[in-house]
Amino acid sequence: MSDTSAIRTENLNLFYGRDKTNQALKQVSVRFPANQLTTIIGPSGCGKSSLLKSLNRLHDLKLHARVEGEVYVGQDPIYRSREPVPDLRRRIGYVSQKPTALPMSIYRNVAYGPKIHGRPSRQELDELVERSLRKVNLWDEVKDRLNAPAADLSVGQIQRLSLARSLAVEPEVVLCDEVTSALDPISSERVEETLLALKQDYTIIMVTHLMPQVQRLADHVVFMYLGDALEQGPASEVLDAPSSERARDFIHGHGGGAKSPSGSVRLASSG
Numbered sequence: 001m002s003d004t005s006a007i008r009t010e011n012l013n014l015f016y017g018r019d020k021t022n023q024a025l026k027q028v029s030v031r032f033p034a035n036q037l038t039t040i041i042g043p044s045g046c047g048k049s050s051l052l053k054s055l056n057r058l059h060d061l062k063l064h065a066r067v068e069g070e071v072y073v074g075q076d077p078i079y080r081s082r083e084p085v086p087d088l089r090r091r092i093g094y095v096s097q098k099p100t101a102l103p104m105s106i107y108r109n110v111a112y113g114p115k116i117h118g119r120p121s122r123q124e125l126d127e128l129v130e131r132s133l134r135k136v137n138l139w140d141e142v143k144d145r146l147n148a149p150a151a152d153l154s155v156g157q158i159q160r161l162s163l164a165r166s167l168a169v170e171p172e173v174v175l176c177d178e179v180t181s182a183l184d185p186i187s188s189e190r191v192e193e194t195l196l197a198l199k200q201d202y203t204i205i206m207v208t209h210l211m212p213q214v215q216r217l218a219d220h221v222v223f224m225y226l227g228d229a230l231e232q233g234p235a236s237e238v239l240d241a242p243s244s245e246r247a248r249d250f251i252h253g254h255g256g257g258a259k260s261p262s263g264s265v266r267l268a269s270s271g
């Protein structure tokens with residue numbers, strides 16, 4: 001059987017603490033299918049963010065965090081790779097829950113990454129900035145003020161700018177860590193619409209604690225419990241017929257369950 005995973009982990013362990021006292025991930029082997037949106041769900045403290053951050057080596061930045069096992073992007077192992085970590089991170093973008101604008105113009109926020117990774121001409125940069133802002137549905141809102149400080153944008157716009165910034169370096173995978181948690185319902189809905197459109201071109205992996213959001217967006221689900229990946233599979237299977245009692249309790253306790261009869265993904269106007 002051919003493996004259509006864009007990214008997968010193999011026996012991934014993560015320890016925090018000077019003496020590896022806290023094991024946050026336990027032998028986690030999960031796959032994230034290409035061009036699908038996978039949500040990572042589970043109770044608080046079960047290792048969702050830890051797993052997400054291990055997918056582009058964000059734990060390297062922490063003093064007392066140790067990863068064992070491997071993550072493969074396509075066929076390439078990222079922990080045993082000789083590729084410089086910034087080049088690996090270019091392939092796997094990360095958007096955090098806190099909408100963040102770099103202290104520079106809207107244009108330069110998006111152009112910043114491509115300039116670091118290459119020497120694009122001014123015309124190439126202009127095209128890249130426009131393309132990236134269009135992908136997150138922000139172009140029409142900002143095209144007349146590209147040189148204004150990005151900090152002047154609304155929180156919801158800044159979160160879409162963060163997404164544009166990560167797309168501008170042309171990643172294969174986009175990691176989203178509770179990216180709507182700081183947003184009002186309308187801004188959240190715009191980000192959700194953007195993510196749904198983006199999965200045609202990218203593999204998206206999203207941590208969320210909002211079951212209605214999982215219902216609306218997920219093609220594939222990973223359920224984490226106390227550092228274990230207890231369940232994984234197509235959203236229709238994991239959400240509608242979870243095999244473990246833990247997952248059943250979690251999903252039903254959060255109002256999860258059956259999708260719309262057609263199985264289609266709907267955007268609701270409220271949570």
Ligand SMILES: Nc1ncnc2c1ncn2[C@@H]1O[C@H](COP(=O)(O)OP(=O)(O)OP(=O)(O)O)[C@@H](O)[C@H]1O
Pocket residue numbers: 016017022024042043044045046047048049050051062209
């Ligand atoms: N930097 C850190 N140092 C030490 N322990 C940590 C660190 N980050 C997370 N942990 C611990 O690792 C475990 C998993 O945390 P993680 O943040 O990955 O869970 P989570 O499922 O994302 O939680 P939440 O839904 O509350 O955000 C928890 O026990 C947490 O306390």
